[in-house]
Amino acid sequence: MFGFNKNLDLPTRLQWKFAHEPELLGWTIRARNYNTFVANCMFLFMAVLIFGGALIMYSVYEGMSQPWRTLSCVFYCMLTLFVVLSMTHQRMNFAFRFSKSGMEHCKWKDFPKWALTFLKWLTGITAIFFVFMATIDPSFLLGALIEPGGLGLTYLSMAHSKSYQAMHTHYHHYAFEWEEFTQLAVVTNREIVDLKYSVIQEGDDHITNGGINIFCKRKQKEKVAEFIKPYLSPGVPCIETKADVPQY
Structure with a gap:
């Protein structure tokens, strides 16, 4: 959609949670x-x-x-x-x-x-x-x-x-539904869009709050943020901020 270059081979073990739905936007970096x-x-x-x-x-x-x-x-x-x-x-x-259901990412x-x-x-x-x-x-x-x-x-x-x-080998896969996000932030000093979330993890009885760093290609973070906004729940704040240490 935005011309991202998919130049990385995905891990063979990766199974997208929302694979049954068409990919609206995706890239590797x-x-x-x-x-x-x-x-x-x-x-x-x-x-x-x-x-x-x-x-x-x-x-x-x-x-x-x-x-x-x-x-x-x-x-x-x-x-x-x-x-x-x-x-x-x-x-x-x-x-x-x-x-359509949400956003997921893999880091390895x-x-x-x-x-x-x-x-x-x-x-x-x-x-x-x-x-x-x-x-x-x-x-x-x-x-x-x-x-x-x-x-x-x-x-x-x-x-x-x-x-x-x-x-020295790492692999993690995370999936979130749109209603779980509580804030969107465009990071001004890095090519990052930050999403805050609030979820109840499987097997837990308490709410877990955290953040996801969406690493973007150069000069693409504003376009990514604009793409995400319509899918967020009404009233979710969209701000600009500075991040010295990425959050997870």
């Missing part, structure tokens, strides 16, 4: 479902520390000839920054589906198989690099043992530990 301001600050802080470490490394290897002295520091910076970036900028997969995160391939190649490249550098400066022999060895152990633990892979 990979989004950072956490406080991005804090994560970005953490990345900048670590980048400063890494750059400082590279300068110390450069001064320690003053006896090394160029360009190997500079290349070793650049390699250290790029590798460490990539590791930090993979931790501070993780993304979750989301799928949203709207129908599969174990990154690409990480195993990357670690395998990185271990080999790092080993070759340090062995080659050790022919120029014997002090690199220690690095040739520590760096590739640590990467190799990490690869083995990730590849052969089912509990580790399960820990």
Whole structure:
């Protein structure tokens, strides 16, 4: 309807609750479902520390000839920054589906198989690099043992530990009827439409209140909010707000 690109494959276990009804609107997206301001600050802080470490490394290897002295520091910076970036900028997969009866969404995160391939190649490249550098400066022999060895152990633990892979695999599916929503909010500082709900969970005797973050593609949140409004119960407030930490 709004030209959303469905570029993610849905989990095979996913069964939409309202699958018997036509999809009025739906899309998939990979989004950072956490406080991005804090994560970005953490990345900048670590980048400063890494750059400082590279300068110390450069001064320690003053006896090394160029360009190997500079290349070793650049390699250290790029590798460490990539590791930090993979931790501070993780993304979750989301799928949203709207129908006449309500709204449902699925969020999932599969174990990154690409990480195993990357670690395998990185271990080999790092080993070759340090062995080659050790022919120029014997002090690199220690690095040739520590760096590739640590990467190799990490690869083995990730590849052969089912509990580790399960820990990094997530799947959740939620479904709500339109009358369960109590507020709609367009988040001004993120590409998010927030829906507050009030429901009685199956098996419970009390009301549960919460919020759903609908992650939207760029410049689409206002259109999504306008699409949702006619389906809400009369009197449900529609506001604009700022959200530092997404709600669930």
